[in-house]
Amino acid sequence: MSFKLKSSYKPAGSQPQAIKELVLGLDKEYKNQTLLGVTGSGKTFTVANVIEKVQMPTLVIAHNKTLAAQLCNEFREFFPDNAVEYFVSYYDYYQPEAYMPGSDTYIEKEAQINEEIDRLRHACTQALITRNDVIVVASVSAIYNLGNPLDYEKTVLHLEVGQSLDRRGMLEKLISMQFDRNDTELKRGQFRMRGQVFEIMPVNEELIYRFEISDKIDLIEIVDPITRNVKANSNDAWFFPAKHYVINEEEQNQAFQTISSELEDRLNTFKKQGKALEYERLKRKVKYDLEMIKEVGYCNGIENYSRHFDGRKDGEPAFTLIDYFKYAAGTSPAGTASSQSTSPNRRGVDVAKNKGFLTIIDESHVTLPQIRGMYAGDRARKENLIEHGFRLPSALDNRPLMFDEFSERIQKTIFVSATPSVYEIEQSGQVVEQIVRPTGLIDPEIIICPVTERPGKNKSQVEDVIERIKERIKIGERALITTLTKRMAEDLSDYLKEQKIKVEYLHSDIKTIERIDIITKLRKGEIDVIVGVNLLREGLDIPEVSLVAILDADKEGFLRNETSLIQTIGRAARNVNGQVVMYADEMTKSIDKAVSETKRRRAIQLAYNEKHGITPKTIQKTIRNILEEFGLTSTSVKNTKTKINRRDRSIFNLDIMGDARPLKEIIKEKEFKMREAATKLEFELAAILRDEVRELKAREKTGDSQKSIKSVKSIKSKVKK
Known part of the structure; x- marks a missing residue:
């Protein structure tokens, strides 16, 4: 089946030219291209049009789960008849195995798997095995060990x-x-x-x-x-197999032999070095693991033996999601075999004519450094375990891809960013600009004000920003303020509340569900200001925001460099009255470059608007209260700030007083909402609903629903106090 884009919109602004140039670049066999698109220019829609035109299986990599989920939903709307899948880490909680020699502390691996994400991962690999019209939106999980796709398909x-x-x-x-x-x-x-x-x-x-x-x-x-x-x-x-790692009895026996051989070599090394403790520790550990695998087919940390089970050589990278893409596109040995596959719905692949697969690196200025850093951190931890006899040296080959290996394995690639780094530009056959927004919106006006108060001349940055916020509130608009530290965000938020301004702070310590609630409140006007640290990470594209204030803009560093400043400026680019105020006592190179680039983009958009008679209008975006959609209230979110544990919060949400329906019917409804939440990739909400279902089922078994209702009342009274 071919990719078919469905949308009520047609490409406009810079989109038609960008689509044309990117497709031409792919036809010219450019290995890499960069789409430099400003905030609000419709980069995702441009990429969707490129996919439809080139008809290639596509891997989209984002730098976190939330952005990946947003992109996945967008692509599902654009391609309702094609397979659009979601592939991220399935851990709700993950504590890797580690050893700290200083305190002689061994920490065993501990993990909690999200069943819904695991299901979606399997749906993803099965789609790649069985069809060619596949788009997968993934996190950096795409570069981690996944198992051999050929063995996976053989077991169907x-x-x-x-x-x-x-x-x-x-x-x-x-x-x-x-x-x-x-x-x-x-x-x-x-x-x-x-x-x-x-x-x-x-x-x-x-x-x-x-x-x-x-x-x-x-x-x-x-x-x-x-x-x-x-x-x-x-x-x-x-x-399809229930696990991605599939091995037959012959391969397992061969793996046991090579593991035993490596163990013997390593024990001899420890013996020569006089490391008796490490000798006994490793011997006991590996022999126990092998016995467990023989008896039950599994052991804790079995992935550390993956090199042996895969039959890979020392140092050879593991199979990853990328190998499944090469399989689907017919560009690997597995893919060559796939044209003769008897798998369901398999489209025959003519390998000689196949174009391969396309890779999109979203927000490449953040995603590429993240991919680059995965290998080094993983290796440092495992070297410690190997040195002290907790793991065999082959554990090093259970690893993410090195950056060079990743670059070799992905094929034609488009880097997407409003602020691409030097690497993307140097590696690209061409840089395609998408500056003009179809909406006619121009980049916000930038004003630079002093940080420090000068009596009779200017106010301090805090007093100045309060005045500007009050002006925005009067006309029903919102504001974002970015600070340098979490403490500053919290302190400023408290001070603004004292000034009778409705405000919340937002930083990495705020849980996902509470963050959703805060953003929804801002859009609804229940609060007028959000104070944050790294607002880029939050992905706050809110049309109601017309003022962005950058405090201490002259403090050069990660959050005040040219890239970060341009990205932060973009937060005000969805409102016709968008304005950015940078507070700085001196003009840094980063500020100068960010201001110059913004002026250049404004000039291009203004010229386009004048030529086509476009009057800019603020983007109209439906305010979607995700929490209410799934039967949760902001009250339940507030509980995350209390000392009440997760189980109590779950009970707290189960307010069924006054509900005369049978318990089975309520459970059924909750389960439906849970599945619906998971389908929409709202996994945090699905997890809460799952806990509610468990509590209701526990009531059903004991028949003690009145006691549970009393516990709801008790918790509510504690929260009110």
């Missing part, structure tokens, strides 16, 4: 009506695919057998496939796991 199970069925062979096949048997309650990646009925829940779907069998498969039904209603009948069904 296909069942169809009328097929003869060997029950024992079926059981062995599912177990080899890492499925678990559970005859009571089915979850993803599990199966059960009850008489003549065989049920499987795939790892990528919240559906049950029910098979009625005799000596053959008589019927295949797709069943809702909650209501048990039959949603549809099917002639066949495809099942």
Whole structure:
């Protein structure tokens, strides 16, 4: 199936020319290009048009989960008939294995997996195996170990009506695919057998496939796991492995031999060095791990042996999501085989004619340095573990890609940024500018004011910004203030409250759900100001904001360099009255460059507006209260500031007093909202709803709902006090 873009808008402003130049660059076989697009110019829409024109599977990499989710939703709107997938780290909590020699402290790996994100990761790899019209929006998780795509596809199970069925062979096949048997309650990646009925829940779907069998498969039904209603009948069904790491018995035995051989070599080294403690520690650790793998197929930290299970050489990089892209595009050995694949919906790939795949690096000035830094941090931690006998040296090969390896593996690439770094510009065959906004909005006016008060001449930066904020409030507009530190943000926020200004602060210590609530309040006008530190990280593109104040703008550094200043200026570029005030006692090179570049962009947009008779208008953007959509209130968010733990907060949200419906019906509704939240990539909300469902089910089992209601009242009274 081909990519088909659906939108009520047509390319406008700089977009048509940018699309044309980028497509031409891809036709000319440019390895790298840069799309330099200002805030609000519609860079994502431009990229979507490029994808439709070149018809290439596309990997989009963003620098955090939140931005990746936003991009994924945008691309899903543009390409509703194609596969748009989401691939980020599936850990809600992750504490890596580590050893601190100074205090002789060993910290074991501890992790909590988000089941919904795990499901989406499997949906992603399955899409890449089975079709070519795929867009994946990923975080840096794309450069980490994922398992061999060829082994993954070889293990696919296909069942169809009328097929003869060997029950024992079926059981062995599912177990080899890492499925678990559970005859009571089915979850993803599990199966059960009850008489003549065989049920499987795939790892990528919240559906049950029910098979009625005799000596053959008589019927295949797709069943809702909650209501048990039959949603549809099917002639066949495809099942992929429940884990991305798949290995057959022969490969496992070979891996055990090479692990044992490496262990022997390492023990000899410790023996020669006289390191008796490290010798015994490593010997005990590895032998225990091997026994666990033999017995149950898994051990804690099994990924540290991945080089042996993959059959890779010393120092050779692991398989990553990028290898699945090469498979889908037919540009790897696995991909060559895929044209003969019997996987579901597989489109035959003519490798000789295939264009490969396209990579988009979103906000490249932030994302590329992040990718570059992953390898070094991972290696330093593992070298410590290896030196002190906690891991074999081969653990170093369970690692993210080095930056050079990443650059070699991605194919045609477009860097997207309003402020590309020197690296992107130097590596690009061309830099395509997208300066003109279709809306006609111009870059904000910039005013530079002193930081320090001079009696009779000027006020201090704080007193000046308060006056400007009050002027904006009078006309129903909002303001953002950026400070240098968290402490400054909090202190300024307290001071503004004393001045009767409705304000909240925003920095990295604020949890995701509370951050969503604060931003929604700003848009609604419940607060007028947000004070933050790194407002670039927050991705605050809010049309209601007409004033951005940059305090201490002359303090050269990460948050006050040219790139950061230009990005911060862009926060006011969605409002027709946009204005930026920089507070500085001296004119730094960064301020001078940022002001000059903004003036250049203003001039281009003004000329375009005059030529086409465009009157700029503030962007109209629906105020979407995500929290209320999923049955959560701002009151529940406030609890994150209290000493109440996560479980109590979950109970607090379960205000079912006055709800006369049966508990089962309430649970069903909550589960529906939970799945809906996960589908919309609102995973934090889905997690809270999941906890609520667990609490309600606990009530249902004990029948003690009144006690739970009393606990709600008790918690509410504590919060009020």
